[in-house]
Amino acid sequence: MDDIPGKITGNDCVTGAYRRLTVGLTRPLGRVSPGQFVMVKVPDRDIFLRRPFSIYDSRGRALTIMYRVVGRGTDALSAAVRGTPLMVLGPLGRGFTPGKGNTPIVVAGGIGYAGVRMLLKRLGDRATLFFGVTGKDELRLADDLKDTRVLASTMDGSSGFAGDVVSLLGRYLDDYRGKRPEVFACGPSGMVKSLKALLEPGRIPCQVSVEERMACGMGLCFGCVVATRDEANPYKRVCKEGPVFSLWDLSL
Amino acid sequence: MGSLAVNLFGKKLKNPVMNASGTLGYGVEVEPLWAVETMGAYVTKGLSAAPHHGNPTPRVWEERCGMLNSIGLQNVGVHRFFSHYFPFFVERRCPVIVNFFGFSEEEYLSCARSIEPHDLVVALEMNLSCPNIKKGGIGFGKEASTVHAIVRSVREVTKIPLIAKLTPEVKNIVEIARAAYEGGADGLTLINTMPAAVVDVKERRVSLKGGFSGPLLKPVALRAVHECSQAVPIPIIGVGGTATFVDPFAMPKIIAELGSWLDASGLADISAIVGAAHG
Numbered sequence: 001m002d003d004i005p006g007k008i009t010g011n012d013c014v015t016g017a018y019r020r021l022t023v024g025l026t027r028p029l030g031r032v033s034p035g036q037f038v039m040v041k042v043p044d045r046d047i048f049l050r051r052p053f054s055i056y057d058s059r060g061r062a063l064t065i066m067y068r069v070v071g072r073g074t075d076a077l078s079a080a081v082r083g084t085p086l087m088v089l090g091p092l093g094r095g096f097t098p099g100k101g102n103t104p105i106v107v108a109g110g111i112g113y114a115g116v117r118m119l120l121k122r123l124g125d126r127a128t129l130f131f132g133v134t135g136k137d138e139l140r141l142a143d144d145l146k147d148t149r150v151l152a153s154t155m156d157g158s159s160g161f162a163g164d165v166v167s168l169l170g171r172y173l174d175d176y177r178g179k180r181p182e183v184f185a186c187g188p189s190g191m192v193k194s195l196k197a198l199l200e201p202g203r204i205p206c207q208v209s210v211e212e213r214m215a216c217g218m219g220l221c222f223g224c225v226v227a228t229r230d231e232a233n234p235y236k237r238v239c240k241e242g243p244v245f246s247l248w249d250l251s252l
Numbered sequence: 253m254g255s256l257a258v259n260l261f262g263k264k265l266k267n268p269v270m271n272a273s274g275t276l277g278y279g280v281e282v283e284p285l286w287a288v289e290t291m292g293a294y295v296t297k298g299l300s301a302a303p304h305h306g307n308p309t310p311r312v313w314e315e316r317c318g319m320l321n322s323i324g325l326q327n328v329g330v331h332r333f334f335s336h337y338f339p340f341f342v343e344r345r346c347p348v349i350v351n352f353f354g355f356s357e358e359e360y361l362s363c364a365r366s367i368e369p370h371d372l373v374v375a376l377e378m379n380l381s382c383p384n385i386k387k388g389g390i391g392f393g394k395e396a397s398t399v400h401a402i403v404r405s406v407r408e409v410t411k412i413p414l415i416a417k418l419t420p421e422v423k424n425i426v427e428i429a430r431a432a433y434e435g436g437a438d439g440l441t442l443i444n445t446m447p448a449a450v451v452d453v454k455e456r457r458v459s460l461k462g463g464f465s466g467p468l469l470k471p472v473a474l475r476a477v478h479e480c481s482q483a484v485p486i487p488i489i490g491v492g493g494t495a496t497f498v499d500p501f502a503m504p505k506i507i508a509e510l511g512s513w514l515d516a517s518g519l520a521d522i523s524a525i526v527g528a529a530h531g
Binding site: 001002003046047048049072073212213214215216218219220221222223224225226227232233234235240 | 274275276277281282284285297303305306308309310311312313314316319321323326328466500501
């Protein structure tokens with residue numbers, strides 16, 4: 001595995017601080033499983049650690065990621081114009097593994113959509129997306145989903161269900177009884193915690209994509225761990241053993 | 253092409269380049285990137301007598317001139333390292349320097365005692381930056397008398413060459429180096445990370461306290477190497493400010509560049525410049 005050089009072919013605002021970056025790579029990423037990520041060397045001399053991003057789309061040598069500007073790295077990335085060279089390392093980590101014959105429920109909060117988008121494309125019309133955002137403008141993030149049923153919630157009530165996405169899912173959960181539901185989730189830690197509370201009674205299978213600050217992205221530094229219920233060895237590496245974990249293995 | 257080979261404690265290493273402890277996992281993670289035996293020796297993550305869980309996150313933080321880490325010495329324990337990971341290095345014929353630590357003298361001794369001499373084990377590297385829980389958490393590496401005592405105790409329980417890895421957070425590192433040497437250390441590793449903090453101005457709190465590494469550390473390490481080399485007659489391994497943490501691919505590049513530099517300088521043997529700047 002080695003860095004793949006590429007050039008930015010697009011870096012556009014979707015809405016607010018959310019942006020979509022497309023990169024033309026000199027060689028394909030290869031086989032990507034939904035939920036995997038790449039480490040991007042942001043084209044800025046002052047940013048030296050690579051930054052992790054979920055793979056939003058990968059076709060041949062075209063890579064797409066969606067990101068939200070939250071700190072120095074993403075801020076610098078947002079300033080990079082078309083034609084700027086950058087380096088991409090990946091695909092990395094372990095992605096989602098949907099069980100055969102299960103009915104997929106996908107839950108995303110905000111930029112968490114970027115973490116489940118490839119999975120949604122793979123599942124097509126078999127999946128329902130429960131998508132939670134703060135206000136209706138952010139629903140634009142999922143505009144490109146054609147085949148999937150989307151149930152939206154907004155915290156400000158500007159569109160869809162008024163409230164958080166887990167409460168929205170709670171209203172529909174009974175519909176899945178006897179259909180072997182399986183949940184796939186990516187979003188802020190508050191969302192994951194309430195998801196756990198909601199799913200606890202039936203212990204519905206649930207895979208969560210976890211986010212953490214990373215340094216190497218390859219399991220070398222043990223910087224990006226998440227606490228699990230494994231008492232002998234609680235801290236697992238998000239980049240190596242994850243980023244996708246069973247919700248029931250996590251210690252939340 | 254000139255030779256990059258060096259001799260360390262009677263063992264021949266193919267070059268003098270190694271990773272800093274903790275920056276290359278258990279070594280096996282390097283496998284998809286490059287061959288671990290490209291390095292003169294692999295330095296293990298810090299190992300302890302019993303497994304150690306490490307710290308909660310955040311554990312890493314980038315700053316403008318380097319990074320902080322606060323991994324908290326997470327490791328599987330020395331026994332598991334040797335049963336599970338060491339065979340990989342045997343298969344690759346890759347020399348290993350075993351970094352280890354403890355929070356009490358007993359823990360250091362128990363760990364050192366459990367490591368058997370092996371053709372590929374070049375040395376044990378004692379991390380002296382740990383807090384001594386029996387002395388109110390003051391670091392073992394802070395006082396010359398403590399360094400002398402702990403190095404001497406460990407020296408007595410192992411036949412394997414012993415390296416003391418020193419913290420820069422001391423009044424006079426030369427005194428500490430001398431204490432380690434007089435306690436029986438066969439070599440020194442200089443230096444460990446510097447204590448640092450990141451403050452979240454918006455939330456008005458400290459986001460992370462940890463060890464600082466990165467480009468800024470290099471001249472600090474070089475000064476420690478230079479001054480200690482005047483005071484003790486044992487090998488010194490310099491650490492800090494090179495690029496592994498930043499770039500997982502740096503190691504083979506550094507080794508190749510070192511070879512080119514040697515040739516361009518018209519030197520036949522890298523050993524010829526060891527200590528050359530220190531008079």
